[in-house]
Amino acid sequence: MNLSTTIKSIQDIMRKDDGVDGDAQRIGQLTWMLFLKIYDQREEEWEDDAKDQGKKFRSVLPADCRWRNWAAYKHGKPQTAANALIQHVNNTVFPKLKDLPVDGNPRARVVREVFIDSNNYMKSGTLMLAVIEKLDEAIDFHDLTSREQLGDIYEQILNDLRSAGNAGEFYTPRAVTSFMVQMVNPSLKKREIVLDPACGTGGFLTATIEHFRKQLTKKSSADDKKAIEDCIWGIEKKQLPHLLCVTNMLLHGIEVPSQIEHRNTLAKGWNDWSPSERVDCVITNPPFGGMEDDGVGSSYPSDIRTRETADLFLALIVKKLLKDKGRGAVVLPQQFRIDREMRA
Numbered sequence: 001m002n003l004s005t006t007i008k009s010i011q012d013i014m015r016k017d018d019g020v021d022g023d024a025q026r027i028g029q030l031t032w033m034l035f036l037k038i039y040d041q042r043e044e045e046w047e048d049d050a051k052d053q054g055k056k057f058r059s060v061l062p063a064d065c066r067w068r069n070w071a072a073y074k075h076g077k078p079q080t081a082a083n084a085l086i087q088h089v090n091n092t093v094f095p096k097l098k099d100l101p102v103d104g105n106p107r108a109r110v111v112r113e114v115f116i117d118s119n120n121y122m123k124s125g126t127l128m129l130a131v132i133e134k135l136d137e138a139i140d141f142h143d144l145t146s147r148e149q150l151g152d153i154y155e156q157i158l159n160d161l162r163s164a165g166n167a168g169e170f171y172t173p174r175a176v177t178s179f180m181v182q183m184v185n186p187s188l189k190k191r192e193i194v195l196d197p198a199c200g201t202g203g204f205l206t207a208t209i210e211h212f213r214k215q216l217t218k219k220s221s222a223d224d225k226k227a228i229e230d231c232i233w234g235i236e237k238k239q240l241p242h243l244l245c246v247t248n249m250l251l252h253g254i255e256v257p258s259q260i261e262h263r264n265t266l267a268k269g270w271n272d273w274s275p276s277e278r279v280d281c282v283i284t285n286p287p288f289g290g291m292e293d294d295g296v297g298s299s300y301p302s303d304i305r306t307r308e309t310a311d312l313f314l315a316l317i318v319k320k321l322l323k324d325k326g327r328g329a330v331v332l333p334q335q336f337r338i339d340r341e342m343r344a
Contacts, residue, residue, distance in 0.1 A: 006138040013130050019123035028240050030131075032118045033071075035247045037135050039111070040067035042250065060100070060108040065093050073136045082125035089120050089128070106258035113262040114246055117239035172200070172285045172331065177207040180329040184281050188212040191227055192280035195321060197265040198313060199234030202245035204283045205260075206252050208232055229254050233279070237264035266312050269299040273320040282321050285331035286313035 010030060014020045020029055043059055043066070050057035063069055070080050070088055080088055097115040102108045122128045186192045186208060196204045212228045232254075236242040242262045249257035288310030296312075298305070304315045310332060317328055 006134050010131050010134050013127055013134070014122065017122045017124050017127045020121045024240065025121045028118065028243070029121050031240070031243050031247055032114070032120075033131065033135065034139075035114060035243065035250070036067045036071070037139060038247065038250050040072070041140075042255070060105055060111065062096050062100075064088075065096050071132045071136075073133055078129050078132065082129050085125035085128055086120070086123060094118070094120060106256050110246060110256060110258050110260075114243050116262070118243060172203050174203065174207070176285075176331070177203040177283075178210075180204065180283055180331075181207040181211045184283055184327050184329050186211065186231070186281045186327075188215045188224065188227060188231065190280075191231060193231055193233060194281045194283060195233045195235075195279040196284045197235050197282065197317070197321065198284050198286040199236045199245055199260065200241045200285070202234060202248040202260070204285070205232050205234050205245070206248060208283065209252050209254070229256075229259075232259060234260045235263060235265045236260065237262070237267075264296070266296050266309070266316070270301070270316075270320070271299065273316075277321070278323040278326065279321060280323055280326050282317050282326070282328040282330070284313070284317075284329075286310055288333045 007030070011026050014026045014029060020026055043057070043061075047057040059066060068079075070085075070093065072079055078085075094115060097111055100108050100112040100115075102112060122131075181204065184194075186194045194205070194208045196202075199205055209228055209232060212231065216224060234245060236245055239262070242260065245260050246257050249260060286309060288308070300306075300312065300315065304311065306312060314330060314332070317330065322328055
């Protein structure tokens with residue numbers, strides 16, 4: 001059974017569960033489970049690296065929250081019995097990960113931000129075990145072929161999300177993201193920082209990662225490869241696309257995607273943006289046609305103050321986010337007009 005078929009079978013299992021209602025919940029449920037599964041396998045890699053350096057690896061996760069200790073099948077048997085599984089997830093895994101102490105640890109912050117607004121929708125331990133078994137059978141993040149296939153599975157999940165009617169909020173076709181990144185042409189050699197202030201599921205960021213990797217050569221150093229992780233930044237306010245984006249970063253080889261922040265870019269006061277936060281490139285498809293809550297944008301200058309999200313984002317990008325001579329590519333609605341003040 002290939003990975004695509006496995007994902008479809010998992011979604012069929014979830015449809016039988018009384019607690020999972022609709023495509024969005026199925027995708028959210030699948031994604032947090034996929035995140036923990038992949039994160040656990042990344043920890044195996046970190047453990048091996050630490051051992052090679054004569055060090056001892058310590059997980060940021062409590063022992064009873066690690067996939068290997070409550071979910072993974074070992075010797076063909078589940079770690080947790082079906083009748084105790086849902087209770088363990090609801091009463092142990094989620095509360096501990098939502099309140100995970102960060103203490104300046106970027107890995108801990110990534111996990112907590114992923115789970116802070118996530119939910120377990122499944123009510124049947126038997127059905128959840130069936131999902132876990134499928135994931136354990138089909139997904140081996142250590143295998144390069146499987147890792148490449150996971151990228152395709154991720155595209156399938158995004159297409160399912162688009163079919164659910166939510167695409168306008170967080171999906172931009174891959175051809176568009178790649179074209180916009182090529183036009184902006186960020187330079188890895190110059191260590192140019194690329195920001196997507198409304199990053200959704202991370203399409204522009206993954207296109208930027210691929211663009212940077214094409215700039216690597218046989219002479220590129222380990223620092224050059226590591227720099228890719230430091231040169232991309234994203235901000236997303238909604239829980240599900242943020243979770244999808246963080247998982248997307250893991251799938252694309254970003255070791256600790258702590259640079260994907262879970263907050264509302266527009267909620268930050270106009271004068272709270274400092275010159276040190278300006279970046280070389282902004283590439284984004286901000287939400288448009290919507291209205292922000294009362295108070296959001298109230299600190300913006302009166303001549304550009306509005307509740308329309310596209311207007312707010314464009315003003316912020318031009319006036320606060322881009323460095324002098326910085327470059328940007330922004331998806332905007334048809335007939336969007338940029339006045340002289342904005343051009344200045």
